[in-house]
Amino acid sequence: GHLPPHRWPRLADYDELPSILSLTELLLDITPVMVLTYRQATEAQEMLKQLLKAPEMTLQVDALEKKFADSYEKFRWKLGGLLIKEVYPLVAAHFGFNDPSEVLLPLRAIQAHGGDDLLLQTNRLELELLMRDSREAASAARRLKAMVQARGQDFQEHLEQYTNLRLLLQKALPQLVLENAPTGQAAPAAAVWRGAELFEEAVKPMEDPMTAEARLSAQLSENRAAPLLAQRAVVRLSLGLYDAALEDARAARCADAEVAALAGLGRFAEARRATQSCIAHQWLEGLELQSKGAVNVLEVLRASVPFLLPRTSDFEGPVQMAAVAPERRGLVATRRLQAGELLLSSRSLVAVGRLKLGHGFRNPVDVYKNAARTSKHVARLLGKILSDGSPRPASALSKLLWHAAEATASDLPEESVIQGVIATNAFKDLGSSIFPAVSMANHSCLPNALVLKCGEALLLRARRVISQGEEVCINYFDVLKPLAERQKLCQSWGFVCECPRCEDEKSIDESKFRAISILMNQLRSPLAAAPPGAAPLQVALRALEDSVAASLGSPGVKRVRAVCAGYTALYNLRAQEEGSAEAIADHLKVVEAVLPGSFSHCKLSFQYWRTCTGHFGEDCVQKFKADGTVQPFTQRPLEAAWAATSAATAHKLRYGDPGVDFLPSLVEETRKSVDSNAGEFILKIR
Structure with a gap:
């Protein structure tokens, strides 16, 4: 049936969805678990089984297994390509996902529902066996066995219910079937991860986490009941306030919330001791590896993360905070750095991605002020370490990471200080998020490092080889612009860029850029009849390159390209107009020279x-x-x-x-x- 607007139904995971559901507003993230219901997830798994058992598919998988018998990685890659081409689209289309970009949505939904569900995990094991993925099958079998035994059941008796699975398992992994390990005791509460369930209990429909936190705090001022403390711990976890969440979780004796808070604080050994959930243990191991710099972006982003646990971890690499100029601090390399090397992983100070900020919504200052009242770590960073525009001394970089959050209290910073910290450190294009350690990097129009959003963290990587003691810089804005435009943007930040690229451009007479500037103005003018053609652009760009080279005096091709990169828009237009390999290569080279x-x-x-x-x-x-x-x-x-x-x-x-x-x-x-x-x-x- 059709549900009219403003009627807010609560649907359990097992309930059927109406054929049409009208939503006037949605304040939550769209997560994989929302894509399919639990019943649909099991249906999708059954479809996958039938497709993999089809004779033609069996023959193709046989051929791949034989061809790549000496390389598991190549077999996985080729198998993935086969499944994406011939299997997954059929399942996706069955549930109404016909766009090529949506082909993996049902799989992510299955993973999200999977958690510690025996049926879904049993089906997963059978699917891995049908796909001949021995490593994933072994991992799935061990996990399923632990789950079964944690519930006080016998693994072999569980397999007896699934004849086909038992036969496949006996052929591929006989040692797991033949083992006669003693049956475990009844599972304690922590054996099943309840993150999503706890969040549903804590946050009302159409309520964002900050509103929920305020509501629960008001209720707790009158009644410090354990269930309310547990709910507030969960809400604070969703806001990324791990130190405050840990206090509430321990006071409420809420094991899952405590584990998630410990994980956010980098206390992985304590977190593992506090839970018996297989899925939590598995992800905690991954987070600990990330904290040592082993971050595989694809694996991190494609993984189905147990709800409440962080997707990413902090990592302090071969950089340190230091004074780089009078009254200015920045990041410098502690050793020679290789191109592409991970230098930092810094999670956001507050998970503002779950909130609506900006005009008409929440004021970022209010968000950070409330977070400072809640979290001692946030209050300390806002009030004492992060710059509000005024000079502050260099400190240990570790103090900016959640892994080093201290339990001692700190004074609440004034609103003007918070405003200054946001203006100086927040990444406006990422929802006014502050990533404290990465925000220590200064700007350069010829940056030697880049930043990349990955889950809740911002990664800092070297763009090129960086010498020991050299400052590590990023670009605060799009630097593929002419010098005059970049200077205005720098002034809005309150500094002047003196990088080699800017100095080169300042040394060239402005008349050398007059002809190319006219073309740039034509390109940007709404009154222009038509953009310049490919041939005139090629002539103008070649003249620009020759003029820059002559002005700099045998500077080397990279310096010339770095200066010309300010007119990237014209290189791009020529490539679009001409479409030749030469035009695209010229565009590529100027971008590569700077970014x-x-x-x-x-x-x-x-x-x-x-x-x-x-x-x-x-x-x-x-x-x-x-x-x-x-x-x-x-x-x-x-x-x-x-x-x-x-x-x-x-x-x-x-x-x-x-x-x-x-x-x-x-x-x-x-x-x-x-x-x-x-x-x-x-x-x-x-």
């Missing part, structure tokens, strides 16, 4: 590779060779080899080096963004 590892660098290098090789289909990434080798029929083999190398380098700089088997997955995500004219895939996942 290596940027998303623009990733897209342009992929477009250049595709133009050189002639691979324009949706399956073109299957032909991508990161080592620069190309298909024999490629018309431009040398250019294609350079393009492949450039694309591989761009993606490794941006996302880290995930290994040769993960690299095509990153390039495929870039292809989707290019073909659909969409943003970066990493920004679509929280």
Whole structure:
């Protein structure tokens, strides 16, 4: 039936959804668990089983298993491509997801519902066995066995209910079937992860976490009941206020909330001792690896994270805070850094992504003021460590991370100080989020580092080799603009950029840029009849490059390109108008000179590779060779080899080096963004 607006139904996970549901407003994140109901998730698993058992699919999987018997990673990659092409779209279409970008939504929904559900985990094990994925099957079998025994049941008796599964398991992993381990005792409460259930109990429909926190605090001022404390702990976890959440969780003796708070504070050993949940243990191990710098962006973003546990962890790498100029501090390298190396992972001070900020919604100052009242760590950083625009001394970088949150109280900072901290440190394009450690990096129009949003954290990576003691800088805004425009943006931040690129441009007579500036104004003018053609643009850009080179006096090609990068819009227009490999290469080179590892660098290098090789289909990434080798029929083999190398380098700089088997997955995500004219895939996942 049809539910009219303003009627707010509460649906349990097992309830059927109405055929039409009208929502006037939704203040929650859309999460994978919302995509399918529990019943639909089990239905999707049954569909996958039937498709994998089909004779033609069995033959194809047999062939892949035989061909790649010597390489598990290659088998996984090829199998994934086969499933994405022939299996997953059928399941997605069954539930109404017909867009190619939605093909994996049912899988993520299954993972989100999976948790500690025996049926879904049993089905998962059977699916892994049908796909011949021995490692994932072994992991799924061990996890299922632990879950069964934690509930006081016998693993072999559980398998007796699933004849086909038992036969598959006996063939692939006989040691797990034949083991006769003693049956465990009845599962304690902490054996089943209840994060999502706890959040539903704590937050009312159409209520955001900050409103819920205020409501619960008011109730607790009159009655400090354990259930209310547990609910407030959960709400504070959703806001990323881990120290305050830990206090409430321990007072309420709420094990799951305590585990999540300890994980957020980097106290992983304590967190593991406090839970018997298999899914929580598995993710805690991953978080601990992240805290040591082992961050695989694809694995982190594609993983189904137990609700309330953080997706990412803090990491303090080979950089430190230091005085870099009188009354100015910044980040410097503590040793020689390699291009693409992870330098920092800093989670947001407050999880403002769950709140609506800006005009007509919550004021960021109010959000951080309330957070400072709640969290001692937030109050200390806002009031004593993060700059409000006035000089502050350098301190240990670890003090800015949640892993070093102290329990001692701190004075509540004044509102003017909070306003200054937000203006100086917040990333406006990320919802006014503050990532304390990364915010210590100063600006350069020729940055040697980049930032990348990953879950709740901002990652800092080296764009190029950085010497020991050299300052690590990022760009605060789009620096692919002429000098005059960049200077105005710097003034709005209250500083003057003196990087080598800016100094080079200042040294060149303004008359050298007059002709190219006229073309830029024509491009931007709404009154312009038509943009300049490709031929005039090529002539003008070549003249610009020659003029810059002559003015700088044998400067080297990179310095020339860095100056010319201020007119990237014209290089882009020429590439669009002409569409040739040469035009795209010229555009790519000026971007690469200033912003290596940027998303623009990733897209342009992929477009250049595709133009050189002639691979324009949706399956073109299957032909991508990161080592620069190309298909024999490629018309431009040398250019294609350079393009492949450039694309591989761009993606490794941006996302880290995930290994040769993960690299095509990153390039495929870039292809989707290019073909659909969409943003970066990493920004679509929280």
